[in-house]
Amino acid sequence: MGIYLDYSATTPTRAEVREFMAELMVHHWGNPSSIHSWGTRSALVVERARLQVGSLIGAEAEEIVFTGGGTAANHLAIFGVTRKYKTPRHVIISAVEHSAVAAPVAWLEEEGWAVTRLKVDRYGRVQPQDLQEAIREDTVLVSVIYAHNEVGTIQPIKELGHICRSCGVIFHTDAVQAIGRLPIDVRELPVDLLSLSAHKFYGPQGVGALYIRGGVELQPYLFGGGQERGLYSGTQAVAAIGGMGLAAQLLQGEMATEIKRLFNLQQKLKLALSSIEELILTGSPEERLPHHLSYCHRRMGGREIVRKLDQLGIAISAGSACSSGKILPSPTLLAMGFSLQEALGGFRITLGKYTTPTDIDQLVAAMPQIL
Ligand SMILES: Cc1ncc(COP(=O)(O)O)c(C=O)c1O
Structure with a gap:
């Protein structure tokens, strides 16, 4: 699946x-x-x-x-x-x-x-x-x-x-x-x-x-x-x-527990990815959505990372867009002061209701392989 x-x-x-x-x-x-x-x-x-x-x-x-x-x-x-x-x-x-x-x-x-x-x-x-x-x-x-x-x-x-x-x-x-x-x-x-x-x-x-x-x-x-x-x-x-x-x-009925669960998964993933030196966390470390992690890679394009993970059956998103066959850097990362290269390397991982700790383990195992 x-x-x-x-x-x-x-x-x-x-x-x-x-x-x-x-x-x-x-x-x-x-x-x-x-x-x-x-x-x-x-x-x-x-x-x-x-x-x-x-x-x-x-x-x-x-x-x-x-x-x-x-x-x-x-x-x-x-x-x-x-x-x-x-x-x-x-x-x-x-x-x-x-x-x-x-x-x-x-x-x-x-x-x-x-x-x-x-x-x-x-x-x-x-x-x-x-x-x-x-x-x-x-x-x-x-x-x-x-x-x-x-x-x-x-x-x-x-x-x-x-x-x-x-x-x-x-x-x-x-x-x-x-x-x-x-x-x-x-x-x-x-x-x-x-x-x-x-x-x-x-x-x-x-x-x-x-x-x-x-x-x-x-x-x-x-x-x-x-x-x-x-x-x-x-x-x-x-x-x-x-x-x-x-x-x-x-x-409304389940939000409070779900936010806590997502936050714990997010922290687990963040800790595991912190050992990959080429990755820079983008966005605020504290004032941040509990289901969301975003990074840029110092050398690899975000879209390439997304495609490689997709080949392993894992879906995430890139921050850069493609227009008329040209890959455009993320305007958000540029506005935040990241370099052009970094703004091409942005990607985000967002968790939800059906995300399990095993999903996180599998992503963490796949990362060194594709980077
Ligand atoms: C912050 C934000 N605003 C607006 C939209 C657009 O919403 P919709 O897809 O329902 O038109 C999105 C969808 O990605 C979004 O993330």
């Missing part, structure tokens, strides 16, 4: 969720907007899921808007805020955002918006002081990733949020990688908008949500039937949303 250690790319939909979704597709295929009983039965599924997803992060059900995934949630946050203004203003993001935030913001920049990209330190962390200094009179949105997909670093979200709040600026965080791996409670967190994606926590792909704090007004960027309070038009994907809700509920 092989060993899957790429849980930050996606997680398998868990059995309970698969079975529930199949049942929903058989019995709850009505359009939730229809007023007959087929419709109202489906609408109930969607509303229960809204409660379940809200409860996972301490939000009210009405603060959750379902979207077509994490990318769509980020777009709703970014365009939802910026479309309210007739003339371009100023937006702040970090230099290490996921492309689902970086790309729409680059598009805004082309449209004439001013954009500040906050620099990060060697560990990929933003300094709250830098945010304080970057906020201008015309700043309307700050968006900083909660925990990084490539290097696992957790940002000082609470401090950043307090700065935004004291300046009256809307604060969005892409928490797609953090959900289920860190306890998150929006009642204690000064964030206005927070993105989630079901396929990162054992739910289905193609469904996500944006948490919108009560009182925060957004403009839609999708128009049509006016579903999701007019903020995300299009018939809701009832089975996928129901599946996301159940995944959120199951996660």
